[in-house]
Amino acid sequence: MNMTVHTTVLKRESTTEETDEGSGVSILLDEEDALSTIRSPEFKERILNRIRGGDDFPATSATVNVITQLTSSDETSLSELGNLILKDYGLTSKILKLVNSVTYMKYGEVTTISRATILLGMKTIQNMAFSMSLFETVRKKRSKYLPDLLSKALYAAAVAQTIAQKMGRLDSEEAFICALFHLFGEILSAYYAPREYAALRTVLQEKSTAQHPGNIRLAINELYKNLGKEVALEWGFPQKMIVCMDKANVLEANKKDALNRLQCICSIANDIAWISENEEDEKKKETQIKAMLDRFGGPFREVKSNIEDITTLSDSNFNMYCTAYGIDFEKSAIGKQLLKQTDATTNSTGQIIQPTELDFSVDLLNGTSSHETPPNPDMVFASGLQDITSAIGDKFDLQNIFRIIAETMYRGLQPGGVTKVVLLIRNTTSPSLDVRLAMGESTSKLREWFKVPVAKDQTDIFNMALHQQKDILIRNSASDDARKILPHWLTRNLAAPVFLILLPVVVKEKAIGIVYIEGKAEEFKKILPSHLNYVKILHSQAVLAIKTKSST
Structure with missing residues (x-):
């Protein structure tokens, strides 16, 4: 019996589920030339339409x-790639596991996507x-x-x-x-x-x-x-x-x-x-x-x-x-x-070689999603600090060290609803704080609107943190007290109530920037005091890195 796929039959509409592979045989009919159908542009176009029409x-x-x-070659691309990966817990975990495999073990343990990108x-x-x-x-x-x-x-x-x-x-x-x-x-x-x-x-x-x-x-x-x-x-x-x-x-x-x-x-x-x-x-x-x-x-x-x-x-x-x-x-x-x-493998002398025990234990059909439970924050913070220490020891440039610090803050606070971590640096030519890098949101898009005017007579949270050199925590941006000190350009861009953490970066008694952290207000209760302590340590590491680089 000659079996082939015939294009006229393939054009029919089907009401049955497309994932039912067994029913695929029903589109085969008795035809003389299977080759002409398989080679036809119509058949290729049909499959392309199936591909392009897929829900995902x-x-x-x-x-x-x-x-x-x-x-x-694009500095912004490093942050964009990091943000794409970090939003998926499963993908982040898989890449870090692979980076720490035998192939890359010469680098020692790598616990952040930022450092992995720098090394590999x-x-x-x-x-x-x-x-x-x-x-x-x-x-x-x-x-x-x-x-x-x-x-x-x-x-x-x-x-x-x-x-x-x-x-x-x-x-x-x-x-x-x-x-x-x-x-x-x-x-x-x-x-x-x-x-x-x-x-x-x-x-x-x-x-x-x-x-x-x-x-x-x-x-x-x-x-x-x-x-x-x-x-x-x-x-x-x-x-x-x-x-x-x-x-x-x-x-x-x-x-x-x-x-x-x-x-x-x-x-x-x-x-x-x-x-x-x-x-x-x-x-x-x-x-x-x-x-x-x-x-x-x-x-x-x-x-x-x-x-x-x-x-x-x-x-x-x-x-x-x-x-x-x-x-x-x-x-x-x-x-x-x-x-x-x-x-059944034997060696050159004819002796049977014992089979190697293989441990391929991941079940392809178990339906596991890449959206895994977020990792333990304490482990993220501790391993991130290890990566930062290694980066400073390896004489990474400041931008890369800042990126590792920002990523560690972002990943450690993810279970607490953090949505972005931004490093703002004082502009030397104009009175403003500019976005240097960001985790959780596109750096280039943030730069379009996240511009902080700097002036001593301003009473918003950014100028307070900068001039008074004090850490600021706002648990809910929608509260009456918070609204009094939030700049209008920021509140216009907040779709929902958020918590805010501002940590001034002070070097030699001069504030040169701010670490800005933003997250969902209703999730802040999940952030423990120990997590905030880690954030403070990471903030101190950023200051230390600047001092170390400026002294060399």
Whole structure:
């Protein structure tokens, strides 16, 4: 029986739930040519419409676009990226766990996103943020296909990272992220168009016994690639990632340029993942991988002697990646296959090697959200102080030290409803306090309206804190007493009652700025006296950092 997807049938409206993948088979009819339908622009457009019409598509694309458009050369971008990450407890926790994995252990313990960005670079943290955000979105859908796809993508990414490290002269983090999204189009199809995806899998299975099953597979892979590239362009993915969605041309594998090498590594890694998932015989698997590396030639032949190192999963780093990306690897098709192969592995003398115990314990289908319970404030404050001490010892510049201090204040007070922490610095050319950096809100947007006039005859809270050099706490901005000392430009921008904390930054008996903290008034009761003491200590650390820098 010839089975194919027919475009006229696919145009019908469906009243059943789109997530019901099993019903996808109903769109398959007896047709003579499956290839023409799969290759048709109409079928590709149908799946694109499914993707673009997804309920979470606008939010997901907007988030990814914001993250990818930030540039490391822009000082404001560091704060913007930090704010995007810090608003999601789960994402913050996952990135910090990954940063503290074996890969980055040379930096010692890192407990703030700000310090992680300084040490690892903005691009690395950017890649972690948007890839984990996308995986978290896709993870939420209960699907019999997505766990296998995500597991295979993550395994390919880890393989690509290892190959890049073995070859040298290549950015292994770039290899990881580009290989991770090589299957982007297929993952999107499974998530947003489960009926069509199920239908394509059925076509592939039905045609697998035909004379030329490879044509069907190539056509389907080409479809997924084009879907992935089109959406990636819309979402503003880096060009390198989009290029690496294309399968590398073996004939061009010996080109010297780094992008070609990167593309080859991504193709090889994903092919290794496919072979590992589908080939049960370990010797045949090794033969196929070696033959593929031979075809690519050049430096890739040299990697052949390290096949076991590249494909093994005993490295604790991969465990950390699985945890960070929410992947229950051992329950996936590729995970089961690799674990089964591990049971029968022998060394060069024929002795059986005991399988490595793998601890991939995160359940992909448990519905866990990234919006986790906020961390213990005391732990956040204590670890943040440790990061600040390290930053001062490592001679970070003042801006970066201030950023770590502001982040620690923000994260520590999050359970108490804090919405922003702002560092205001006195302008040396005009009588005003200007926004230097902010956590919780866009620095650039704050600068549009958060302008503090400075004058000795002014009686608002900012001038009181500055000239009297006193800390000020207002528990509710809506109280009568508070309204008397709040400037009109501030009250106009308060949508609801807030608590306010103002801490003047005094150096050599001169007030040079203010740390401004704002949060929801009804949540202030959750802030303990010990938390306010930590804030005072952090404020003192800021003053100490200025004194230290000014004396050197």
